[in-house]
Amino acid sequence: MSKALVCPCEDVTASEVEHAISKGYRDVESVKRYTGFGTGMCQGKECLTAVARLLEAKCQPTPRADQLLPFTPRPPLFPTELSHWASLGFDAQHAPAGGVPTALGITTPALRPEAPVPSRAKVVIIGGGIMGLALAYNLADRGETDVVVLDKGYLCAGASGRNGGGIRAQWGTPTLITLARRSIELMKRFARDMGINVWFRQGGYLFLAKSDAVVARIERSAKLHNEHGVPTEILTPSAAREVVPQLTLAGVKAAAWNPKDAVIFPWPFVWGYAAQAQKHGVKVETFTRVQGFELSAGKIVKVVTDRGDIACERVVLAAGAWSPEVAKLAGVHLPNEPHRHEICSTEPLKPFLGPLVSVLDSGLYFSQSMRGELVGGMGDPREPAGMNLGSTSRFLARYAAALTEQLPQAGRVKVLRQWSGPYDVTPDNSPILGPTPGLNNLLQLSGFVGHGFMMAPAVAERMAAWMMTGESDELFERFTLSRFAEGRMEREDMIIG
Amino acid sequence: MSQRLSPLTAPITLDLDGETIPAREGEPVAASLIAAGELLFSRSPKYHRPRGPFCLSGACSHCLMRVDGVPNVPTCRVPARAGMHLERQNALPDARVDLLRAADFVFRSWFNHHEFLAGVPIAEDVLQRVARKLSGLGVLPEKPAPGRAPAVKEEHEVVIAGAGAAGLAAAKRLAERGVTHTLFEREREVGGRLLLGLDPDAPAVWQPASDRLRAGALVVGLFADEARPFLVTVEKDRVHVIFYRALILALGGQPFLPTFPNNDLPGVMADRAVAALIRRHEVLPGKTIACVGDPAAAEALSSVVRKAGGHPVAVGAEPLRAHGLRQVDAVTVRTGDREEKVRCDVIAVCGCTAPSFELARAGGAKVAWEPRAKTFVVEADGQGRTANASLFVAGELTGPKSAGQAAASGVAAAEAIAGGAR
Incomplete structure (x- = not known):
């Protein structure tokens, strides 16, 4: 058929870009994510100009020059083999620094809508990631539609749009196991409930353990999983090789395997919750920055934004790793700290890898996305705390070396792009939920340490119920901000990435 | 209907899906195939439309093939060698008669992957399984990569990336001014667009001294995760880390596909x-x-x-x-x-x-939409200075230019650096 292609790498047509515009996606980053243009082998070299011209010609009102921005840098410049990155080497003693700024343009003032925000709302949710949007949807579903969600960037700009899409029930505490199992249920029927495909694929999670301490850890948590109905098995290396024949399992002593764990494509969850919440009357305001709060008698009475003030009854802080800086505007100290986690994606390959594989000792993880890319990352023990969304060659060197140790055939597979996202790290690796001491109507919904995405459907469902009914729920009693002052830690040790 | 403009002396042969293709040793594989009348290189990812080479500069995906067991290799970048094994990718049963082309006719204007069969019981599961089967381009290599020698770390004074009109002019002026510099070029010969015969004002191709030139060096990144910024290059399968005092990016432009x-x-x-x-x-x-x-x-x-x-x-x-x-x-x-x-x-x-702005932006230069040219351009002053003091740009990075204008901008950037060096 006579299609007019804008992005031949991903077969994105001009009609598809026009459809995205009609859905309200008008900036380059959003259109890129919604249509997939610029995410293929050429990484936008062939298509970006054509798409920008199309946006200029088709968007009403016509975008100004400063509203047309190229997408943020995504190294490398050309697809480059993992074996080449592995040869780069790195200094394990050295802390990583700086990096290519892969988050440029998240909050471009030029893209801020001119119209003011609503002057009042019952609930203002700060943060339009999956947490905030899922909560907005659940509140609306329960009848509370007087809700405004604020985000300083485009949808998917934060960690919800930057994660690897892993979904697992293999956790170290009963609370997280229960939440994850409920989330998996909700994610399974997300397409039915929300009308958008999320490419949910139950390929399982294979955790590899190299040291005796980690073997003991997976054995302990497998027992807990089984008690809670999660069918985790401890496998010998040779049994693990039956799950993924290509693995070398170098240095691996045992593995934990749950075939029911899954991977998904993160972005449609964000769009799906947003679209359904909006259908119910919720207002989702992107490119809108919270600048302060007006407090009175131990309560927030107004949220001050760069598009006007919103008088409100309750405020939910769901800004992920950005939550501490927003809380500070209300004089509240959150103990969360942002930690950069880097991630990369390779060229798409025909499916060969079923599960998400993770080496628990090093934090290496990788899976094959629905599109066929190897998507993975590895946390850096030397990474300092602080908001930094830069991309480093050091990460590629570390990741490539660790990945090709386990999967040598990936040596000639090329890295297409890398980026980073912030983990929202709390002192005990558990979230911060519920009321704020001293500010009665500020509710916390943050601190998920890199796994908020997979917890969000279940947590938001319970938070909406708790907010609407007032019935007690242990989540919002045990995981409160006050626990740190009271010395009640809720430790979770199955953190990867 | 293609033809070679000079006789093919001492031809070698390549294997394309079992067919024998005559080639000239060292020419890009894509050129060998075009000369042999083969324009069908691959099938597109979703609609399985036929694809053939478009840019021949490594900036599109149209000429990707599996080459000697390695998937998704841009054949315009690979020199022909005797006995090379080329396979067209992403087709069933083969690229000439690809049954999956049916997708192109079923989805006449485009395929709404967000909403198609979303939430439809059974059909949804079938879609997921089919989509998974059809996904991906190319197949995982069967063999591990050959052993790679550790990367080479190098210290340089002035580095110029790109030996086209702008980069050569910059190198020539730096040589005249006695400023130590190294010129990196991904092709084996210098000249870039000067070799194409498209510009009436093109200066003659200047040949840099061999100890100043690194031909066949592909710059794959400009990073900033050490104390100083550095380029990463791949040369003859070896990675080099290039530290510099000043960098002139003269990478030129890359073709984009107009919409029709x-x-x-x-x-x-x-x-x-x-x-x-x-x-x-x-x-x-x-x-x-x-x-x-x-x-x-x-x-x-x-x-x-x-x-x-x-x-x-x-x-x-x-x-x-x-x-x-x-x-x-x-x-x-x-x-x-x-x-x-x-x-x-x-x-x-x-x-x-369109300007190849990516590295400049990664290096901290500002990139903006230029409404007259309707492309993104790197913002720089008349001497190529960007928002980052050690990063200069020259040639087409700041917008469309003739070869003569590009050369002049290379000279200006060289002067800015040479002036600073005194």
């Missing part, structure tokens, strides 16, 4: 790709070549085509639609208010070159 129906048919090529085939690789990609798009650029290409014995048509006309089943056989164009369908073997889209 069937613009992805094999036989639609960038003007510079056609010129490179003729002037550098001595291959005329078709007898009749429609030179459409920007009139000045089209005029320049048509003269290169004519000199090579080709027949330029529809010169400077606006392309409305490409025609052809498996490759281009005609183009509908508009000239003034007249529309006509013109028979041709190749459609060369002229003047569709």
